[in-house]
Amino acid sequence: MFDNLSQGLEKAWDMVRRDGELTADNIKAPMREIRRALLEADVSLPIVRQFVASVEAAALGVKVVKGVRPDQQLVKVVNDELIKLMGGQQEDLVDPKDGPQVILMAGLQGVGKTTACGKLALALQKRNKKVLMVATDIYRPAAIEQLVTLGQRVNVPVFEMGTDAKPADIAAAGLAKAKAEGYDAIIVDTAGRLQIDERMMRELGDVRAAVQPTDTLLVVDAMTGQEAAGLVKAFNDAAELTGAILTKMDGDSRGGAALSVKAVSGKPIKFVGTGEKLEALEPFYPDRTASRILGMGDVLSLVEKAEASIKEDEAEALAQRLLAAKFDFNDFLKQYKMVSGMGSMGSIMKMLPGMSAITDKQLGAAEKQFKQFEAMINSMTAEERSNPDLLAKTASRRRRIARGSGHRELDVTSMLGTFTQMRARMQSLSQMLKAGGAAGAPG
Ligand code: GDP
Numbered sequence: 001m002f003d004n005l006s007q008g009l010e011k012a013w014d015m016v017r018r019d020g021e022l023t024a025d026n027i028k029a030p031m032r033e034i035r036r037a038l039l040e041a042d043v044s045l046p047i048v049r050q051f052v053a054s055v056e057a058a059a060l061g062v063k064v065v066k067g068v069r070p071d072q073q074l075v076k077v078v079n080d081e082l083i084k085l086m087g088g089q090q091e092d093l094v095d096p097k098d099g100p101q102v103i104l105m106a107g108l109q110g111v112g113k114t115t116a117c118g119k120l121a122l123a124l125q126k127r128n129k130k131v132l133m134v135a136t137d138i139y140r141p142a143a144i145e146q147l148v149t150l151g152q153r154v155n156v157p158v159f160e161m162g163t164d165a166k167p168a169d170i171a172a173a174g175l176a177k178a179k180a181e182g183y184d185a186i187i188v189d190t191a192g193r194l195q196i197d198e199r200m201m202r203e204l205g206d207v208r209a210a211v212q213p214t215d216t217l218l219v220v221d222a223m224t225g226q227e228a229a230g231l232v233k234a235f236n237d238a239a240e241l242t243g244a245i246l247t248k249m250d251g252d253s254r255g256g257a258a259l260s261v262k263a264v265s266g267k268p269i270k271f272v273g274t275g276e277k278l279e280a281l282e283p284f285y286p287d288r289t290a291s292r293i294l295g296m297g298d299v300l301s302l303v304e305k306a307e308a309s310i311k312e313d314e315a316e317a318l319a320q321r322l323l324a325a326k327f328d329f330n331d332f333l334k335q336y337k338m339v340s341g342m343g344s345m346g347s348i349m350k351m352l353p354g355m356s357a358i359t360d361k362q363l364g365a366a367e368k369q370f371k372q373f374e375a376m377i378n379s380m381t382a383e384e385r386s387n388p389d390l391l392a393k394t395a396s397r398r399r400r401i402a403r404g405s406g407h408r409e410l411d412v413t414s415m416l417g418t419f420t421q422m423r424a425r426m427q428s429l430s431q432m433l434k435a436g437g438a439a440g441a442p443g
Pocket of ligand 1: 107108109110111112113114115116192247248249250251272273274275276280
């Protein structure tokens with residue numbers, strides 16, 4: 001799995017220069033290689049296009065980091081974008097507060113759906129849940145038998161009503177039993193067809209309506225490539241999926257489905273099947289999968305460390321500037337301009353120890369206030385800016401500044417009060433930074 005993709009991407013890294021920075025010009029060739037590698041992994045063209053565009057944008061936006069080469073930087077960018085493509089976080093099953101967890105399993109025939117039921121039953125048992133499986137495939141008696149056999153292997157009872165009842169009725173009866181007998185989870189296996197089939201989809205929708213699942217999982221064979229898009233869409237339309245299980249990840253598939261499911265459906269892959277044994281089910285981790293594809297764990301941690309140390313350097317430099325300056329109005333304005341120039345105040349403020357709890361609303365208000373401050377400071381003389389105490393002493397100066405900046409004298413006095421508090425706060429903050437690094441002193 002992923003072998004060809006990994007090799008294809010390796011070619012891309014080789015094309016990146018080893019010094020200088022990533023530019024629109026010098027990433028063209030490696031980007032072409034990345035695109036080719038993804039297409040060969042059977043990812044569909046629209047997804048590939050979008051992926052390549054976001055890698056390109058991110059690559060051109062990265063700052064040159066000391067000790068990190070451009071090719072390594074590109075590896076990191078591709079890693080981050082792969083993680084995003086696959087959904088970011090690992091997503092677990094939905095665990096309802098009351099009532100049993102109801103997991104509806106959907107998928108085409110032969111993809112490993114019934115096996116996945118057994119695997120999930122085992123996994124939930126390991127979470128100390130009392131599990132019931134429900135067989136609704138009335139078209140294939142063998143499928144019911146298969147589920148019963150799996151149930152015996154993992155010691156989970158299977159509810160079935162033979163082949164004469166309607167799937168939705170069987171599912172509803174199974175759920176009623178689970179509720180009456182205190183089961184924590186039920187897993188409903190459904191009929192699969194070789195191809196998407198209207199009747200099967202309608203039935204699936206009926207079963208879904210009958211049991212209101214907490215999770216509806218589409219079981220997808222990892223061999224699926226581009227056709228994953230149509231498949232996921234059809235099932236999602238019929239039964240509103242909450243996620244997917246990708247089976248046969250142990251095979252030698254090209255990996256297209258693993259990369260596509262989230263992008264085409266917006267629904268995460270929650271688990272992967274990695275073998276025929278019932279233990280062979282694992283949560284799907286986008287980050288681990290990305291580093292498996294890239295096979296460059298050491299490069300990634302190098303770049304991460306370098307980037308983290310830059311953030312520390314920035315915070316440290318900010319603290320130094322705060323402390324070194326007397327913190328007059330000039331410093332204040334400079335800080336503000338620097339900070340706002342870097343995007344939002346928030347990212348800097350939140351980096352400071354003790355400030356991480358500050359809310360976006362508070363930040364918004366602070367930024368608005370800074371704007372008023374800026375107008376007032378712009379109306380000051382050079383002397384006043386470097387000596388804030390002059391304003392405290394002389395009312396005529398405050399009046400002049402109020403007029404000049406379109407505020408009331410009261411506003412200027414209030415600004416002075418805030419400024420004085422801010423100065424004290426900034427200075428003690430920087431003391432804390434100096435004393436404890438980023439140890440997280442309370443704010
Ligand atoms: P269903 O028709 O979707 O219910 O498919 P089954 O559960 O009967 O599985 C079809 C075949 O795929 C069986 O031979 C399973 O042993 C096999 N299978 C299921 N999951 C996996 C997996 O994760 N890895 C491998 N290698 N085989 C699997």
